[in-house]
Amino acid sequence: MTRNTEISLRGVYDSLVARLQEVHYLNSVMGILHWDQEVIMPPGGGDSRAHQLSTLAGLSHDKFTAPEIGEWLTQLESAPESEFNDVERCNIRETRREYDREVKVPRQLVQELAEMGSRGHHIWVKAREDNDFASFAPFLEKMVELKKQWAHHIDPNRPAYDVNIDVFEQGFTMERIDPVFERLKAELVPLIAAIKDSDYKPDTSFLQGHFPLAEQKALGQHVIRDMGFNFDNGRVDVSVHPFCGGGDCTDVRITTRYREDNFIESLYAAIHETGHALYEQGRMQDQKALPVSEALTTGVHESQSLFWERMIAQQQAFAQRYCSLFAETFPEAFRNVDAHKAYEGINTCQPSFIRVEADEVTYPMHVILRYEIEKGLFDGSMQVQDLPRIWNDKMEAYLGIRPPTDREGVLQDVHWSGGAFGYFPSYTLGAMMACQFYKALEREMPDIRDHIASGNFKVIKEWLNRNVHSKGKLYDTDTLLKQVTGEPFNPSPFIAYLQAKYTAIYRLADQQAGR
Missing domain, CATH: 1.10.1370.30 (Neurolysin; domain 3)
Incomplete structure (x- = not known):
């Protein structure tokens, strides 16, 4: 491998790291908003919070599923084993796993799930307070359907529930x-x-x-x-x-x-x-x-x-x-x-x-x-x-x-x-x-x-x-x-x-x- 190729691969890896850091900090903002929603947000803020989280989820999804991510990964995966250390190879491997999953899901569905999740929290809180499952049931039916669609986009050949389990427990079915x-x-x-x-x-x-x-x-x-x-x-x-x-x-x-x-x-x-x-x-x-x-x-x-x-x-x-x-x-x-x-x-x-x-x-x-x-x-x-x-x-x-x-x-x-x-x-x-x-x-x-x-x-x-x-x-x-x-x-x-x-x-x- 030539010196120019080595520099190029290192530059590609640095570009990937910079993008992953951007996505991380966007997701960190969403983490703080979720915390705020459950701890100190006034009840009247629910509608705006749903739109905020939906917007950020869309931005994060766009940045992470951009075509250049796939191109960078392909270049990095073709590198010799010795080119990257264990930590760097893990970053490449895990990004590929997540990228292959996320790139298959339409942006609109990602945003809809984020918005539904935010609204769903408030629907659940009220239903629980009122002991009223009937008021929660239509939302739950819709959420199950959306998660089935989400799973089908990722892998139509696997049971939808296994695809959902894999998000939390890779290696278990x-x-x-x-x-x-x-x-x-x-x-x-x-x-x-x-x-x-x-x-x-x-x-x-x-x-x-x-x-x-x-x-x-x-x-x-x-x-x-x-x-x-x-x-x-x-x-x-x-x-x-x-x-x-x-x-x-x-x-x-x-x-x-x-x-x-x-x-x-x-x-x-x-x-x-x-x-x-x-x-x-x-x-x-x-x-x-x-x-x-x-x-x-x-x-x-x-x-x-x-x-x-x-x-x-x-x-x-x-x-x-x-x-x-x-x-x-x-x-x-x-x-x-x-x-x-x-x-x-x-x-x-x-x-x-x-x-x-x-x-x-x-x-x-x-x-x-x-x-x-x-x-x-x-x-x-x-x-x-x-x-x-x-x-x-x-x-x-x-x-x-x-x-x-x-x-x-x-x-x-x-x-x-x-x-x-x-x-x-x-x-x-x-x-x-x-x-x-x-x-x-x-x-x-x-x-x-x-x-x-x-x-x-x-x-x-x-x-x-x-x-x-x-x-x-x-x-x-x-x-x-x-x-x-x-x-x-x-x-x-x-x-x-x-x-x-x-x-x-x-x-x-x-x-x-x-x-």
Whole structure:
């Protein structure tokens, strides 16, 4: 290769990087607008916000799908392997993947989806407040149809739902997810039933009462600061549905929500979203506006939030660390509560209507229910108008409870209002990955519980930064998991973890032996 050719290829790569950075910053603006919409925007701004997001989505789409992007990629892909390093090749590879998808979608459809997603948020909020699924149903029907059209443009030869899943979970399809979820149902439904029938119930009385919001806020900020959240590059607010968003890794915004009768919900929502935020803040700083730095998949992102929420904050060592702070913050409720009692109470298993309030044993059933409904909507075996009944029937079959209202049932989640079909599986796939990651950490640091009990979360954050956050999109999910844990995606550790933990908490082995 001649010197002129080398310079030319480097120039082409630099041109691609400059364009990708432009698109990134446009998308960052949309991220801030989405955050604003859910946190502080006045209700009357909804119509203008929909047009703003639609306009920006169109501009971003135009810049990213311009013909020169395809020409640059073709030139770069013809270069010798040695021409670019691993990071640069990842940027080229991921741009090609996204470009091939986006260039197939008409600009008008991109804008319509962005506008519908913005309007849909407000339609959903009002329908949820009014417990009125009928007012949300026409929008949902339209959104499903648009996402089917979108998927058909991208790949008419694949099931539309698989195309939607691929946005969030590259490498996973219905064919791969189905047997995993069927196994979960087979293992967890009996475990949930055994827990329900257990004679032993952890004391949760200290988790009920009046918990002033100011104290809850202070407690949450204390804990997430201990976890390593950088407030110079982030902030915490309140929203209807807790989330992590913002501009990029230098401006990460998380939200929680508060109930005066339940401080655990807000605290653990904050811990969960901080897990997401630490992933974002731990990304490659020098590549922050480029694909290689982005989170690998939604499932891997969820693995980080659930790693902190479930694997760290729901173990006894965490209760040992914070039980005295809980008692200092809420002295009436926590009088005579020790760390073990706090641990068992926080880990109580009780089927509930609301997904985000569900414990780690019943949570996967909430996800499986939504996954099965989304499959039905996309293959035509389910109709939107039937969803309240289908939802309630599945809740009764899987968890033994039936939602009394649609607000506590089919209307509870924000995802469908934004067209995020295929997202829900990532929550449970992420929980399984989190368990794999924690087992690897435990092998590497056998004294990890001592670190947690002493509040030394720095070693955990640095381990995650090194092994997961800084890897971005360099590897696919199975390769990353194999590098960190020694094996690709595997649900077995998660199932074994739940069975062992809750058999102990609910004394199931003792009761089975006594029968």
